[in-house]
Amino acid sequence: MRTALSIAGSDSSGGAGIQADIKTMTANGVFAMTAVTALTAQNTTGVSGIMEVTPAFLAEQLDRVFEDIFPDAVKIGMVSSAALIEAIADKLTEYKAKNIVLDPVMVATSGARLISEEAIDTLKKRLIPLAEVITPNIPEAEVLAGTEIRSADDMEKAAEQIFAEYGCAVLLKGGHQLNDANDLLVGRGVKKWFEGKRIDNPNTHGTGCTLSSAIASNLAKGYALDEAVERAKRYISGALAAMLDLGHGSGPMDHAFAIDNEFTAERKN
Numbered sequence: 539m540r541t542a543l544s545i546a547g548s549d550s551s552g553g554a555g556i557q558a559d560i561k562t563m564t565a566n567g568v569f570a571m572t573a574v575t576a577l578t579a580q581n582t583t584g585v586s587g588i589m590e591v592t593p594a595f596l597a598e599q600l601d602r603v604f605e606d607i608f609p610d611a612v613k614i615g616m617v618s619s620a621a622l623i624e625a626i627a628d629k630l631t632e633y634k635a636k637n638i639v640l641d642p643v644m645v646a647t648s649g650a651r652l653i654s655e656e657a658i659d660t661l662k663k664r665l666i667p668l669a670e671v672i673t674p675n676i677p678e679a680e681v682l683a684g685t686e687i688r689s690a691d692d693m694e695k696a697a698e699q700i701f702a703e704y705g706c707a708v709l710l711k712g713g714h715q716l717n718d719a720n721d722l723l724v725g726r727g728v729k730k731w732f733e734g735k736r737i738d739n740p741n742t743h744g745t746g747c748t749l750s751s752a753i754a755s756n757l758a759k760g761y762a763l764d765e766a767v768e769r770a771k772r773y774i775s776g777a778l779a780a781m782l783d784l785g786h787g788s789g790p791m792d793h794a795f796a797i798d799n800e801f802t803a804e805r806k807n
């Protein structure tokens with residue numbers, strides 16, 4: 539069985555973070571492992587508290603995973619401080635981790651800030667260059683490219699600029715911001731739009747986490763990057779189209795929609 543590691547924060551409400559990653563990897567037929575960066579107290583209406591682990595304890599979790607079960611892919615989500623980013627970069631370099639998918643989580647769908655200002659700099663210098671692909675949404679890409687994004691044209695310019703500057707492929711998510719579900723992949727020899735059908739569902743808590751874990755799962759299974767993105771888009775569309783409606787805010791997606799379908803059918807490969 540193929541394996542994937544999620545390095546991310548815990549979401550007590552189960553819709554985003556580590557919990558979304560485990561559900562997504564499992565539903566995609568990949569064995570999920572975790573290294574927790576922080577606990578959050580949150581629900582569908584917002585985040586009320588964050589408790590970070592120490593960099594040493596994060597490094598210890600990574601040591602135990604890598605020395606025993608080498609992950610076929612790694613997904614990185616919420617990492618709130620520069621010291622934690624350094625710890626991850628050191629360990630991923632030491633173990634020569636492959637298929638790294640980095641979701642540069644900065645602000646939760648509910649509006650809460652999930653990374654400190656100084657950490658963004660460290661993210662740019664240490665972690666982004668290690669990634670196979672990063673998956674910013676529009677506000678995150680604006681921070682990374684230092685430009686405003688108001689149109690599909692702006693998305694192309696920003697993605698090309700980020701690829702040129704950091705050397706990793708970029709999947710720039712149109713998501714909710716540009717009112718469609720079209721994402722753009724720019725990488726070595728690739729520039730491709732993935733046209734998602736917009737699903738009229740206000741419950742999008744954890745969409746970013748889910749997409750990046752689904753890409754990591756498919757890279758773990760051996761798919762090339764563009765095929766991994768294509769399959770991840772299909773997965774998230776299915777999870778949104780199931781129209782789960784939980785909680786008082788922007789609710790989570792339904793990962794059980796995928797049980798026994800094409801995603802889990804490949805488990806034994």
Ligand SMILES: Nc1ncnc2c1ncn2[C@@H]1O[C@H](COP(=O)(O)OP(=O)(O)O)[C@@H](O)[C@H]1O
Pocket residue numbers: 647674675676711712713714715718719720721734735736737738739742744745746747749771774775778
């Ligand atoms: N209503 C929707 N219908 C279909 N796809 C969506 C919808 N909202 C988001 N997506 C897709 O979900 C993925 C996550 O995107 P996004 O919501 O922008 O991430 P983030 O949580 O980081 O802001 C993207 O592939 C995006 O196109």
Ligand SMILES: Cc1ncc(COP(=O)(O)O)c(N)n1
Pocket residue numbers: 546547548549554555556578615616643645646647742743744745746747748
């Ligand atoms: C622990 C944690 N990590 C990430 C997110 C972002 O969620 P989204 O995928 O909705 O942007 C979150 N709300 N909580």
